[in-house]
Amino acid sequence: MKTIFLILKREYLVRVKKKSFLIMTFLTPLLVSGMWLLPAYFAMRGIDQKKVEVIDESGLFGKTFKNTKELKFVPVNTPVDRAKQSFAKSGYDVMVHIPKNILDAPKGLKIYAEKNVSLEVKSGIENAVEREIENIKLLQAGIDRQVLESTHVNVSSDTFSLSEEGEKDSSSGAATVMGYLGAFIIYIAIFLYGAQVMRGVMEEKMNRIVEVIISSVKPFQLMAGKIIGVALVGLTQFMLWILLTFGISTALSGILGVDTGPQQRAQIMSRQPGMAQAPTEEITKTERKENPATQVLKAVNTLNITQIVICFLIYFMGGYLIYSALFAAVGSAVDSETDVQQFMFPITIPLILSFIMAQFVIREPDGTVAFWMSMIPFTSPIIMMVRIPFGVPTWEILLSMALLFGGFVGTAWLAARIYRVGILMYGKKPSYRELTKWLFYKA
Amino acid sequence: MNILETRDIVKQYAQHRALDGVSISIPRGTIFGLLGPNGAGKTSLIRIINQITGPDEGQVFFDGKPLHPNHIGRIGYLPEERGLYKKMKVGEQLLYLAQLKGLSERQAMDKLKIWFTKFDIKTWWTKNVEDLSKGMQQKIQFVATVLHEPDLIILDEPFSGFDPINANLIKDEILELRQKGSTVIFSTHRMESVEELCDHIALINRSRKVLDGPKKAIKEQFKTHTYRVEYQGSLDGLNPAFSLLSTKPLEDGFLRSDVRIPPDAAVNDLVRELIGHVAVRSFGENIPSMNDIFIQAVGEVPTT
Numbered sequence: 154m155k156t157i158f159l160i161l162k163r164e165y166l167v168r169v170k171k172k173s174f175l176i177m178t179f180l181t182p183l184l185v186s187g188m189w190l191l192p193a194y195f196a197m198r199g200i201d202q203k204k205v206e207v208i209d210e211s212g213l214f215g216k217t218f219k220n221t222k223e224l225k226f227v228p229v230n231t232p233v234d235r236a237k238q239s240f241a242k243s244g245y246d247v248m249v250h251i252p253k254n255i256l257d258a259p260k261g262l263k264i265y266a267e268k269n270v271s272l273e274v275k276s277g278i279e280n281a282v283e284r285e286i287e288n289i290k291l292l293q294a295g296i297d298r299q300v301l302e303s304t305h306v307n308v309s310s311d312t313f314s315l316s317e318e319g320e321k322d323s324s325s326g327a328a329t330v331m332g333y334l335g336a337f338i339i340y341i342a343i344f345l346y347g348a349q350v351m352r353g354v355m356e357e358k359m360n361r362i363v364e365v366i367i368s369s370v371k372p373f374q375l376m377a378g379k380i381i382g383v384a385l386v387g388l389t390q391f392m393l394w395i396l397l398t399f400g401i402s403t404a405l406s407g408i409l410g411v412d413t414g415p416q417q418r419a420q421i422m423s424r425q426p427g428m429a430q431a432p433t434e435e436i437t438k439t440e441r442k443e444n445p446a447t448q449v450l451k452a453v454n455t456l457n458i459t460q461i462v463i464c465f466l467i468y469f470m471g472g473y474l475i476y477s478a479l480f481a482a483v484g485s486a487v488d489s490e491t492d493v494q495q496f497m498f499p500i501t502i503p504l505i506l507s508f509i510m511a512q513f514v515i516r517e518p519d520g521t522v523a524f525w526m527s528m529i530p531f532t533s534p535i536i537m538m539v540r541i542p543f544g545v546p547t548w549e550i551l552l553s554m555a556l557l558f559g560g561f562v563g564t565a566w567l568a569a570r571i572y573r574v575g576i577l578m579y580g581k582k583p584s585y586r587e588l589t590k591w592l593f594y595k596a
Numbered sequence: 597m598n599i600l601e602t603r604d605i606v607k608q609y610a611q612h613r614a615l616d617g618v619s620i621s622i623p624r625g626t627i628f629g630l631l632g633p634n635g636a637g638k639t640s641l642i643r644i645i646n647q648i649t650g651p652d653e654g655q656v657f658f659d660g661k662p663l664h665p666n667h668i669g670r671i672g673y674l675p676e677e678r679g680l681y682k683k684m685k686v687g688e689q690l691l692y693l694a695q696l697k698g699l700s701e702r703q704a705m706d707k708l709k710i711w712f713t714k715f716d717i718k719t720w721w722t723k724n725v726e727d728l729s730k731g732m733q734q735k736i737q738f739v740a741t742v743l744h745e746p747d748l749i750i751l752d753e754p755f756s757g758f759d760p761i762n763a764n765l766i767k768d769e770i771l772e773l774r775q776k777g778s779t780v781i782f783s784t785h786r787m788e789s790v791e792e793l794c795d796h797i798a799l800i801n802r803s804r805k806v807l808d809g810p811k812k813a814i815k816e817q818f819k820t821h822t823y824r825v826e827y828q829g830s831l832d833g834l835n836p837a838f839s840l841l842s843t844k845p846l847e848d849g850f851l852r853s854d855v856r857i858p859p860d861a862a863v864n865d866l867v868r869e870l871i872g873h874v875a876v877r878s879f880g881e882n883i884p885s886m887n888d889i890f891i892q893a894v895g896e897v898p899t900t
Contacts, residue, residue: 156696159692159695159696160696163692167681167683167684356681356682357679357681360679360680360681360682361675361677361678361679362679362680362681363679364648364673364675364677364679365673365674365675365679365693365737365740366693366696367648368646368647368648368668368671368673368675369668369693369696369697370696371665577643577648577649590610
């Protein structure tokens with residue numbers, strides 16, 4: 154045990170002291186915060202109010218348009234033709250023309266702008282007009298104010314249920330994002346740190362220091378020390394990334410003057426394609442009632458974050474351990490970088506496969522494929538992470554973890570047997586037949 | 597008292613028997629030459645002694661007890677293929693290797709200070725190994741091998757890569773280590789250093805031990821009972837009991853001949869006989885060199 158500790162201490166310190174580690178550790182959060190903050194920064198700056206001139210020939214929409222942060226409505230009485238001509242010099246960004254017969258021909262609504270009108274502006278105006286026309290038509294149909302009020306309530310309670318629908322929607326959206334994110338990080342981390350283990354083993358073999366070391370310690374201790382050491386490097390890096398990303402984001406947002414309150418951030422998130430599940434038209438609608446940012450936050454809150462984090466750590470470790478043992482075996486078997494490829498590929502197949510399957514699993518997180526792939530130790534770290542945000546029965550998680558652990562023990566045993574022979578074997582180009590023989594060599 | 601004994605060691609690889617019933621005894625306080633051509637099985641034997649691999653059959657005794665993992669700290673090993681972590685500082689690396697051998701960090705530090713002063717290499721402490729020359733790295737590795745003051749030191753080709761000055765330095769260190777009570781197993785192809793350093797030898801050829809014992813006894817065993825004489829005159833009338841093997845003229849008019857005496861004859865008889873025939877300038881026994889013995893025993897020229 155003491156020797157394993159010595160080994161992992163060295164493996165850890167050597168890697169942590171490396172320049173590349175420091176650079177990676179500090180650069181990544183910077184990039185991430187940048188990706189996070191710059192859109193926010195530009196979004197903040199981008200909000201210069203647009204002036205909209207409203208030519209209401211019908212005279213029905215005097216109070217329909219309410220000014221917002223983005224849009225300022227100015228009713229004008231200029232005839233359309235003149236307004237069109239002078240539009241370029243008028244200082245308005247958008248012009249809305251409501252023809253006289255709007256009630257009979259609702260499609261006659263026209264929006265003019267120098268450049269293309271953004272979808273948001275367009276649908277915002279359309280919705281406002283639409284609602285007003287509805288109101289007027291209802292009134293014309295003889296429904297009195299009170300009934301109208303009650304329909305208003307109905308309408309708004311409709312949108313509320315709609316927004317609840319949106320909430321449900323964005324909750325599964327949050328689960329999707331969370332599932333992908335967890336799976337992706339595990340996928341990347343296994344490659345990143347597994348490769349480090351492999352390179353470490355190869356370095357020792359090629360440097361020939363391995364013979365000195367294993368005259369002092371058992372090959373298994375050396376392998377275990379290395380794997381655990383690198384695992385700790387990985388954990389350290391992740392911790393630092395999280396802390397630094399948070400720190401840098403806060404600092405940068407202070408400098409840039411971006412409000413990165415959680416709401417703001419969520420709002421930015423919701424604007425990014427793929428992140429937002431709510432359809433665009435709904436944004437303007439719901440914005441009046443409830444900020445979508447808070448919705449996303451609420452949606453995230455519906456997930457069992459504690460469970461996800463704990464499971465992530467366990468599957469991260471399990472997946473890393475199982476694969477890094479294999480990577481160590483590969484590193485011990487080869488003499489040079491060029492031989493690596495033939496062994497790397499078959500090892501990484503289940504990893505890549507499970508990453509590809511993740512998108513199908515995410516559509517049907519309780520399906521048969523999802524179940525079995527989250528049980529097989531080589532695919533479970535990724536597939537289970539995809540499933541967990543959608544809710545997985547506890548027994549399935551426990552079984553999968555037990556299998557993962559068993560899988561690790563088996564893999565480590567296998568890897569250790571190849572490793573102890575491989576590290577001392579030079580000049581032989583290893584084949585699979587050769588490796589199988591190594592398994593049965595006596596220690 | 598033997599510090600190490602192997603009994604009937606067999607090591608079998610898939611197609612190839614690397615060691616076949618090898619028994620050797622290494623007396624305490626000796627420098628023991630482990631000789632043999634390439635591929636004879638020396639490295640396999642050394643790895644078994646270092647517990648890097650285990651024998652398929654046979655036993656190894658260290659200090660009278662079956663070899664056990666806790667003997668590791670009492671053995672120091674310098675493999676033929678040297679290697680250090682290239683990107684690690686010299687000092688850290690030596691501390692690490694010493695700790696793997698069971699020293700505490702403090703002990704290791706104290707001992708390292710002595711060695712660094714002795715070799716006058718204090719400035720190397722904070723250097724990366726890759727910034728040192730090959731010879732310097734060898735020196736570092738030698739220090740790593742002996743730092744924990746092992747009872748048994750196994751050196752595989754310790755002089756390769758050293759210039760003559762540093763080779764001498766290492767040679768003196770080896771002798772001093774023996775002086776202090778360590779036993780050294782010395783595996784090499786260089787017969788002149790065997791000649792110079794070893795007390796005992798064992799020769800392994802084709803997975804079997806073909807020869808072992810004190811160097812003197814082995815030389816005795818390989819004696820050919822031939823004598824070399826330089827003289828003026830002619831040995832034509834020499835007593836036929838002494839067989840004249842060869843004669844060749846030297847540049848200054850003298851002749852040199854090799855003469856074998858029968859096993860039961862005394863050297864003095866030959867001397868007397870010679871004096872009767874020729875004017876002797878010099879006379880001496882042909883003692884086989886280790887090189888001769890190696891070639892004779894193995895039937896091939898030692899190669900590096």
